[in-house]
Amino acid sequence: MIKILTTGGVTLAELSGDLDHHTARLMRTDIDRELAEKHPRRLVIDFSSVTFMDSSGIGLIMGRYRIMNEQDGEVIVARPPAYIKKVLRLAGVDRLAPITDDLRGLIPKDIFKEKEAEKIEQTAPQTT
Amino acid sequence: MIKILTTGGVTLAELSGDLDHHTARLMRTDIDRELAEKHPRRLVIDFSSVTFMDSSGIGLIMGRYRIMNEQDGEVIVARPPAYIKKVLRLAGVDRLAPITDDLRGLIPKDIFKEKEAEKIEQTAPQTT
Amino acid sequence: MSRPPLRPLNEMTLTFPALSENERFARLAVSGFLSVLDPNISELSDIKTAVSEAVTNAIVHGYRDTAGEVMMQVRIFKDSRISIKIQDKGCGIPDVEQAMTPLYTTSPEEDRAGLGFTIMETFMEKIKVKSKPGKGTTVILERTVQGKKRL
Amino acid sequence: MSRPPLRPLNEMTLTFPALSENERFARLAVSGFLSVLDPNISELSDIKTAVSEAVTNAIVHGYRDTAGEVMMQVRIFKDSRISIKIQDKGCGIPDVEQAMTPLYTTSPEEDRAGLGFTIMETFMEKIKVKSKPGKGTTVILERTVQGKKRL
Numbered sequence: 096m097i098k099i100l101t102t103g104g105v106t107l108a109e110l111s112g113d114l115d116h117h118t119a120r121l122m123r124t125d126i127d128r129e130l131a132e133k134h135p136r137r138l139v140i141d142f143s144s145v146t147f148m149d150s151s152g153i154g155l156i157m158g159r160y161r162i163m164n165e166q167d168g169e170v171i172v173a174r175p176p177a178y179i180k181k182v183l184r185l186a187g188v189d190r191l192a193p194i195t196d197d198l199r200g201l202i203p204k205d206i207f208k209e210k211e212a213e214k215i216e217q218t219a220p221q222t223t
Numbered sequence: 224m225i226k227i228l229t230t231g232g233v234t235l236a237e238l239s240g241d242l243d244h245h246t247a248r249l250m251r252t253d254i255d256r257e258l259a260e261k262h263p264r265r266l267v268i269d270f271s272s273v274t275f276m277d278s279s280g281i282g283l284i285m286g287r288y289r290i291m292n293e294q295d296g297e298v299i300v301a302r303p304p305a306y307i308k309k310v311l312r313l314a315g316v317d318r319l320a321p322i323t324d325d326l327r328g329l330i331p332k333d334i335f336k337e338k339e340a341e342k343i344e345q346t347a348p349q350t351t
Numbered sequence: 352m353s354r355p356p357l358r359p360l361n362e363m364t365l366t367f368p369a370l371s372e373n374e375r376f377a378r379l380a381v382s383g384f385l386s387v388l389d390p391n392i393s394e395l396s397d398i399k400t401a402v403s404e405a406v407t408n409a410i411v412h413g414y415r416d417t418a419g420e421v422m423m424q425v426r427i428f429k430d431s432r433i434s435i436k437i438q439d440k441g442c443g444i445p446d447v448e449q450a451m452t453p454l455y456t457t458s459p460e461e462d463r464a465g466l467g468f469t470i471m472e473t474f475m476e477k478i479k480v481k482s483k484p485g486k487g488t489t490v491i492l493e494r495t496v497q498g499k500k501r502l
Numbered sequence: 503m504s505r506p507p508l509r510p511l512n513e514m515t516l517t518f519p520a521l522s523e524n525e526r527f528a529r530l531a532v533s534g535f536l537s538v539l540d541p542n543i544s545e546l547s548d549i550k551t552a553v554s555e556a557v558t559n560a561i562v563h564g565y566r567d568t569a570g571e572v573m574m575q576v577r578i579f580k581d582s583r584i585s586i587k588i589q590d591k592g593c594g595i596p597d598v599e600q601a602m603t604p605l606y607t608t609s610p611e612e613d614r615a616g617l618g619f620t621i622m623e624t625f626m627e628k629i630k631v632k633s634k635p636g637k638g639t640t641v642i643l644e645r646t647v648q649g650k651k652r653l
């Protein structure tokens with residue numbers, strides 16, 4: 096599952112659940128649509144709610160890196176759990192996309208305001 | 224898994240986890256040993272922590288009913304979750320062993336004291 | 352009720368040796384495979400119980416005196432209809448009608464309650480039993496899953 | 503490391519059609535079946551990741567242009583040694599050594615990272631790959647499970 100929000104040139108994609116080949120395809124479609132519409136300069140992918148990830152997650156990050164890099168933007172990999180870090184390290188992802196455990200300073204403050212507003216709107220949980 | 228305690232003529236058997244043919248065999252051995260050693264007049268089987276039960280649970284209750292009945296004792300089925308009640312009703316268990324949602328009055332107060340003492344002794348969780 | 356269409360949307364076949372520790376695994380595999388239908392707690396519990404009865408029967412009765420393999424096939428059809436086949440190549444049942452009678456059991460000494468088939472019939476919509484002495488037993492369980500969303 | 507002894511203590515064989523939604527189910531079945539060994543979080547995560555790579559490869563590459571069945575067999579041996587076989591009857595791999603090179607992939611357009619085999623090698627102790635173009639691919643993954651208690 097995925098929730099996406101763009102403010103002030105920054106797109107925040109919050110992934111949740113298992114990230115495998117099956118779900119990566121769904122997430123990719125949503126992220127790429129947002130990138131094509133909003134042209135952000137930074138894409139922050141938040142992994143804190145991802146429960147499993149295999150190399151499909153690496154493919155997802157690398158593919159987004161290529162898109163962002165073409166338009167001189169950057170990709171940040173945020174808050175990966177320990178078992179995901181293991182896969183990220185093995186792939187050497189940090190050479191292309193910095194990995195961080197802290198979102199502060201990376202995304203505009205008002206993105207959180209928009210998220211609050213959205214939470215109030217959404218009564219039922221979103222499904223993909 | 225199973226925890227058994229006898230005080231004042233009452234044996235309390237607390238079952239937990241899945242109750243199927245595989246685990247029922249292990250539980251049966253433990254209960255029958257206690258019944259043979261302590262000769263209680265009442266056996267209270269607490270189902271509140273049972274996560275699944277098929278007809279092997281009915282067999283477990285019925286078999287213990289036969290043993291208790293021979294020595295003029297009784298079996299009480301305590302605190303079964305909703306999905307277990309469905310199986311109990313289908314089997315008509317309540318005609319032989321009363322079903323109750325409340326342990327009060329059924330077991331001597333000092334059984335709880337013994338349980339507390341035991342908790343302090345046990346540092347590691349018990350496995351069967 | 353109409354017959355399920357011929358082609359399943361998805362299916363899985365599982366085989367394992369007739370060890371009682373695999374009863375739990377069979378339930379887990381069924382609920383895992385059906386999770387895509389988002390069954391509600393009550394129907395998931397019904398299905399797991401029925402499957403547990405059939406798998407236990409294969410292990411306890413089918414392979415009473417022998418070792419052998421249990422096969423379980425789960426199929427998902429259109430409109431959330433499911434079909435679950437449990438098969439053993441064990442001793443078989445001489446009289447299926449008698450075996451399906453509530454409280455009938457050939458293993459009372461092992462605390463069997465004789466309610467396995469009764470639970471399968473009650474918790475599923477349809478049950479088919481094929482058996483041949485010396486050849487084995489096949490049980491097919493069918494029902495529709497309503498799911499959480501559609502309730 | 504010694505070869506696992508010939509007779510497994512327990513085993514299960516699972517087959518399912520090459521649908522991407524079954525990748526999750528394959529992981530679930532493996533962790534459910536191995537739960538009796540009480541693996542710690544880190545080894546369970548390693549095993550699930552390796553299995554996910556092999557099953558995904560069968561679906562994405564093996565049956566790239568065709569439909570077909572994926573088979574997964576999990577065996578538990580003495581001393582918590584496990585062996586997991588994943589098999590497809592798909593297109594096969596012309597050059598296995600090249601395929602196993604880190605970052606090598608024939609499907610970059612689908613965001614494959616070319617790291618599946620690398621992850622299987624890193625997260626398991628032993629990997630065997632047998633493949634024949636037109637016939638299919640078999641991957642065998644082996645390792646020991648330490649478990650929570652023995653740490």
Ligand SMILES: Nc1ncnc2c1ncn2[C@@H]1O[C@H](COP(=O)(O)OP(=O)(O)O)[C@@H](O)[C@H]1O
Nearest residue numbers: 408412413450456457463464465466467468488
């Ligand atoms: N797979 C099987 N193979 C051989 N006999 C079976 C099988 N399943 C059921 N039976 C026979 O049918 C009887 C009734 O089964 P069931 O209603 O499930 O009750 P129980 O398992 O408690 O005996 C069993 O006691 C056994 O004799």
Ligand SMILES: Nc1ncnc2c1ncn2[C@@H]1O[C@H](COP(=O)(O)OP(=O)(O)O)[C@@H](O)[C@H]1O
Nearest residue numbers: 559563564601607608614615616617618619639
């Ligand atoms: N089961 C398979 N059937 C056919 N080809 C395969 C199979 N598994 C792997 N391959 C080939 O090996 C290559 C490398 O595999 P892998 O390291 O898992 O990376 P990726 O899956 O990201 O491409 C694949 O791109 C594919 O060409």
